[in-house]
Amino acid sequence: MSVLFVDRAEEGAWLRQFARGISGGAGLRCAVLEGPSGMGKSALLAEFSRSRAELPVEIFTVRCNPVIGAGRTFGPVVDLLLELEARAPRRWRRKPIAAAVAKSTTGLLAEFVPVLKPLVAIGTDAVKTTLSSGAIPFDSLLPFEQAAAVKIAEAIAERIAKRPTVLVVDDAHFCDELSLQVLERLLRNRAVPVGLVLARVPHHKDGSALEQLLPTWEVDGLVGRRNLGGLPAEAVAELVDHEFREAPPGYAAQIGQRTQGHPIFLVKLLEDRSTVLPESLEAWLEAQPEMQSEDRRLLKRAAAQGFWFDSVTVAELAGVDGGQTRDALDALARSSPLIERSAPPEWAFRERADHYRFQHQALWHAVYATQSDAERREHHERLAQAAIRRLGSDATYEQRLEIARHLRAAEDYCRAESSDFHLALARDAAAVNLSLGDAEWLSWEAYDAASKLRKSAPGRDERIVKAVLLHLSLSEVRWKGRVEATGERDTDRLAAQAETAAERLGDPALLVRATMLRGKTLMATEGLEHGLERLHLAVTRAEALDDPLTLYVAKIEYGRQASKRNLAEGEAQLAEAERMRVEDARIRDSDDPVLVHSRNLGEIQYGISLFDSGRLGDASDRLERAVRRLRLQSNRTELPIALNYLAQLRICLGDLAGAVQLLHEARDLEADRGGDSGWHAYNTALLASALAALGEPAERVAELLEEAWAETERTWLLNLVPIVRNLYAQEALTAGRLDAAERFARGTVEETRKSGMVRSEIAAHLLLARIALARNETEQAVKCALDSLRLLNEKGPQPALRSEEVYYHAAVILSAGEQHEEAATLLERARAELARKAASIEGADLRRRFEAAPGLNTWIRDGEGVAS
Ligand SMILES: Nc1ncnc2c1ncn2[C@@H]1O[C@H](COP(=O)(O)OP(=O)(O)O)[C@@H](O)[C@H]1O
Ligand SMILES: [Mg+2]
Structure with missing residues (x-):
């Protein structure tokens, strides 16, 4: 190999300039070198590192793995932490890390970043719950991964806080998504004197995570790029x-x-x-003597194993005597320009073997490409099977990723094994490594392999159902309603496939779960009506099952959603579930995390449905109790939701300050976990609205609303989006920002027409009416108010929508439109609603407080704005 480094003067100067700019704080935070394999990126990075002495920065280099690449979640970050650790002053160093811990990336991370430990414990519980029930959305779990990224970034920042540092990541197209998140946090935190140098192959098939991220860094002026071409x-x-x-x-x-x-x-x-x-690198390769002898097969087998390979594995693959292969490789490594001796990554180490690598990735690819299709598949099949036989259940996560890679590459030689293997790995990715992102792509591969099996292949249906159930519950938080041409996978088509497969299979428990899942995808793609029909079918199917636990979960799933169409029906289902919980010890006393989670959700859902149907006293008792209990649990997954419900109730009861307190608690809880969350966004919007009512300055309110909306857009929980939109519109209206208010309210109408979220549509029409009135467009106001009323009459009372609010504002608007008789009737209806709710409150103090609650309740009492 060449020892002389030539040219690249401009790029080299650019990198050094970049490094000098780091300590300054302003300026570029990331320098990207781009070019195809073999173009000299790594050579330039090495040259850059050699100039360290003349630069005012520390340089740390890690290289992403070209074999399992992005599958190794947090891999580059762990390598980076190890680098930092190795060069840290002694007082920073930790005790040697136990081998058991080092086996899992998560364990290793927790060792470096101790604050992750409790997070990992909580997350593991929560993920297991969700995995085994399939009924509970991952929305409350998503934050764990992001939280880990936040904490890791903080830990790295802490270690490099003093000295300007450049982190070099070579082959960054193989970087996993979460490592990228960590790097992004570091980049965006200008308080940390850090710069990032990335080398990557553009448009690489594994590089989509980085590919998507770069433009967003570019927009914010964080990143500069240089493309490496041929040497002049x-x-x-x-x-x-x-x-x-x-x-x-x-x-x-x-x-x-x-x-x-x-x-x-x-x-x-x-x-x-x-x-x-020769014409090309490939032609040069073909002309090499070793490619024209017996060694050709040896090299092809080596390339099938990977960039790194070893004598024992290659011999196994050849089915020949180990000694002969060992000698042949040894001779090649001495003479051939293709391979050389090299220590492999730790997980690829094999005892009693010589280890090698290709001299360059480009050479590996070129040799690999000389296999015929059948040869390649057979190689991968045999490599996978041998590794499974050898390692069994002792295989580390990385080794399993490697096996999975072989199974995928074996294509039709191993579809069934590949599906099973990927599914098992997906479950562990989530439950052990807490990596939902990994679990998602792995479960997709499990599905993909199963679906490519012959239709009549035994076990195909079961594989499809199980893979789809897992894949969709993992991705549920990101379904965005109807499939548009976004390249997103068609969730409903997948769920439908799982449902028919479950029907063919005749396994009633799987069928209930598949039906429940289909209900949810239909809810997202076809709207409420279709979704509910399926969820109801899941309940019916569960009833035939003589399995109270499954029935209980199905009832809660259905009941939660049914309220959105028919309050009474939803409440009845949840009441029934509540009765099952109280009466059936198997449900009540089980400490199975699935049940615990379902029970918690069921309890607070029942509480809020009582609130929605106007039984305030009962609702208040239950929700206060639930919040007290949930606060004591170590896994407080459901607490932010419970706090939201209770805050809604307190606002209605006129206890704004109490509501504000709860919402702060909920927000802090999730902020501690880190990452985005749909409920955090909702709680922020509700907080803005409560603070506005308490007289908080308009700018602060607007600021919170912007924050809430941005987070809602990022998380997009289908049933929360329109609620946050409406809260935004309402506060904008109050602040006199009518155009913004109208834009948001119209957004709700448009979206809810598709999603069938009637309650929000009613509220949005009412908002449009009030906005029109504020503009003195009385005729338009009346029209919108009537739209709102008509929908309410048609669909009946709705959850998270106070009917009296619709009646009252409609009364004000009709009164402005000189329709006095109708206005008076509506005001009476609003008063009747209030009276009914007041009567449900047992304590006299609480009742009086409710009646005198400032805002809506007193406006209604006094008939404010309605001409009499
Ligand atoms: N500027 C250079 N001067 C001399 N040799 C170079 C130069 N750039 C690359 N090489 C050599 O070319 C080969 C491929 O370069 P490498 O940096 O590994 O490419 P990449 O990282 O882009 O895949 C290496 O053997 C390297 O030493
Ligand atoms: Mg390179």
Whole structure:
């Protein structure tokens, strides 16, 4: 290999300039080198590192793994922490890490970042719950992964806080999504004197995570890029002069033209000192003597194993005597320009073997490509099977990723095994590594392999159902309603496939779960009516099942959603579930996390449905009790939701300050966990509205609302989006920002027409009416108010919508439109609603407080704005 480094003066100066700018705080935070494999990115990075002495920064380099690559979640970050640790002053160093811990990336991380430990424990519980029930959305779990990223970034920031530092990530197209999140947090935190240098191959099939992220960094002026092309003629001449002094005249020009200055090709030709110049790197490879002898097969097998390979595995693959293979590889490593001795990554280490690697990834790919299709598949099949036999249940996560890779590459030779293997790995990715993102793609592969099996293949249906159930519950939080041309997977088609597969299979418990899931996808794609019909079917199917636990879960799922169409029906289902819980010890006393989670949700859902149907006293008792109890649990997954419900109730009861307190508690709880959350967004919007009512300055309210809306857009929980939109519109209306208010209210109408979220549509029409009135467009106001009323009459009372609010504002508007008789009737209806709710409150104090609650309740009492 060449020892002389040539050219790249401009790019090298750019990198050093970048490094000097780090300590300044302003300026670029990330420098990206781009170019195809073999173009000299790593060589330039090495040159950059060598100039460390003249730079006012520390440089740490990690390289993403080209074999299991992005599958190794947090892998590059762990490597980085190890680097930091190795060079840390002694007082920073931790005790040696136990081998058991080092086995899982998560365990290793928790070792470096101790605050992760409790998080990992809580997260593991919660994920297990969700995995085994399939009934509970992951919305409350998503934050755990992001939270880990936040804490890791903080830990790294803390270690490099003092000294300006450049983190170099080579082959960043193999970087996993969560490591990228950590890096992004570091970049965006200008208080940390850090710069990032990335080298990557653009448009690489594994590089989509980075590909999507880069433009967002670019927009914010964080990143600069340099594309590496071929070396220029003078540089080629310099290299020739140095490596092949006796070259014939004109040689440098010839070789420069032939290789287009592509360094790896160039370097290989110079090593040969060959004057016959092949067309391409591939042609050069074919001309090598080892590719024309028995060694060709050996090298192909080595390439099938991977960039790193070992003598024992290659011998196994050949089915020949180990000693012979060992000797042949040893000889090749001495003479061939293709491979060399090299220690593999830890997880790929094999005892009693010699270890090698290809001299360059580009060479690995070129040799790999010489296999025929069948040969390649057979190689991967045998590699996978041998590893499974050898490692069994002792395989580490990385080893399992490696096996999974072979199974995928074996294509139709291993579909069934591949599906099973990926599903098991997906479950562990979530439950052990807490990596929902990994679990998601792994479960997709499990589905993909199963669906490509012959239709009549035994076990196909069961595999499809199980893989889809897992995949969809993992991705549920991100379903965005109807499938648009976004490239998102068609969730409902998948769920439908799982449902029919479950029907064919005749396993009633799986069928109930598939039906429940289909109900949810229909809810997202076709709207409430279709969704509810299916969820109801799931309940019916569960009733035939003689399995109270499944029935209980199905009832809660259905009941929660049914309230959105028919309050009484939803309440009845939840009441029934509540009765089952009280009466059936199997449900009540079980400490199975599935049940615990379902029970918690059921309890607070029942509480809020009592509130929605106007039984305030009962609702208040239950929700206060639930919140007290949930606060005591170690896993407080449901607490932010419970606090939200109770805050709604307190606002209605006129206890604004009490509501504000609860909402702060809920927000803090989730902020501690870190990451975005739909409920955090909702709680922020509700807080804004409560604070506004308490007279908080308009700017602060507006600020909170912007924050809430931005987080809602990022999380997009289908049933929360329109609620936050409406809260936004309402506060904008109050603040006199009518155009913004109208935009948001119209957004709700448009969306809810598709999603069928009637309650929000009613509220949005009412908001449009009030906005029109504020503009003195009385006719338009009346029209919108009537729209709202008509929907309410048609669909009946709604959850999270106070009917009296609709009646009252409609009364004000009709009164402005001179329709006095109708206005008076509506006001009476609003009063009747209030009276009914007041009567449900047992305590006299609480009742009086409710009646005198400032805002809506007193407006209604006094008939404010309604001409009498
Ligand atoms: N500027 C250079 N001067 C001399 N040799 C180079 C130069 N750039 C790359 N090479 C050589 O070319 C080969 C491929 O370069 P490498 O940096 O590994 O490419 P990449 O990282 O883009 O895949 C290596 O053998 C390297 O030493
Ligand atoms: Mg490289």
